[in-house]
Amino acid sequence: MNISGWQTYLVTATSRSAGRTTPEVVAAALDGGVDVVQLRDKATSARERYETGLRVRELTTEAGVPLIVNDRIDLASAVDADGVHLGQSDLPVAVAREQLGEDAVVGVSASTVEQAESAEAAGADYLGVGAVYGTDSKDVSGDRDGIGVERIAAVADAVDLPVIGIGGIDASNAAPVVEAGATGVAALSAITAAEDPEVATAALRKAVTE
Known part of the structure; x- marks a missing residue:
C-alpha cells in the first residue's frame, strides 16, 4: 500500500456532518478524490460505529480506497478495515500488529x-501530526492553539515515515503544510461540514497537489 501517496485523508464525524450520515459524506468525498478514509465518529455507540463501518467499508472497497479505524482495534477487525489509527493513550503499535496482522x-x-x-521506533506506518492550525473539534487531539507548520517540518526531518498534517486544515491553508514536509493533509470539518463535501474534497486535493 502506497501510504506516501495519501494526499487527502478524511476523518469522519457524524456530529459535524450537517445532518448527513457518515456513509453519505464518505461517498461524496470518494467522488471528490479522497485517498483514505478514517472512521472516527466518537460521538456514536460501538454498535452504531460497527454498522456504519460496514457500509463505509463497502464504499471504500468499491472505490479502491483504504479504510482506517480510529482507536478501536476490535472494530477495525470487525469491519475488515485496512488498519487502525492510534492516539498516544491507546494500545501500543505492537498490540495492533498482533491483533490485525503484519500487513495492517x-x-x-x-x-x-x-x-x-x-x-517510528515502535513500528508505525505513518504519523498524524497536529493540530497544525488549532481546532475547536473534540474529535482532533493536540494543541488547541496549533503546533504550526514549523513543527510539521521538524517532525518530517526527524523521521522517515509519511506525515499527515491534521487540525484546522482546509483548501485555503493546506499548501504550507505540504511545503513544510507533510506528504498529505487530513480534514474533518472542512469536508464533513462543507455545503458540498465532494467539491470541498476536490478543492483540498487541488491545493495539496498544486
Whole structure:
C-alpha cells in the first residue's frame, strides 16, 4: 500500500456532518478524490460505529480506497478495515500488529518530535501530526492553539515515515503544510461540514497537489 501517496485523508464525524450520515459524506468525498478514509465518529455507540463501518467499508472497497479505524482495534477487525489509527493513550503499535496482522496499516498521532520518533521506533506506518492550525473539534487531539507548520517540518526531518498534517486544515491553508514536509493533509470539518463535501474534497486535493 502506497501510504506516501495519501494526499487527502478524511476523518469522519457524524456530529459535524450537517445532518448527513457518515456513509453519505464518505461517498461524496470518494467522488471528490479522497485517498483514505478514517472512521472516527466518537460521538456514536460501538454498535452504531460497527454498522456504519460496514457500509463505509463497502464504499471504500468499491472505490479502491483504504479504510482506517480510529482507536478501536476490535472494530477495525470487525469491519475488515485496512488498519487502525492510534492516539498516544491507546494500545501500543505492537498490540495492533498482533491483533490485525503484519500487513495492517498502523498510524499514530503525534504532536512532538519525541512522540514521532517513539512511534517510528515502535513500528508505525505513518504519523498524524497536529493540530497544525488549532481546532475547536473534540474529535482532533493536540494543541488547541496549533503546533504550526514549523513543527510539521521538524517532525518530517526527524523521521522517515509519511506525515499527515491534521487540525484546522482546509483548501485555503493546506499548501504550507505540504511545503513544510507533510506528504498529505487530513480534514474533518472542512469536508464533513462543507455545503458540498465532494467539491470541498476536490478543492483540498487541488491545493495539496498544486
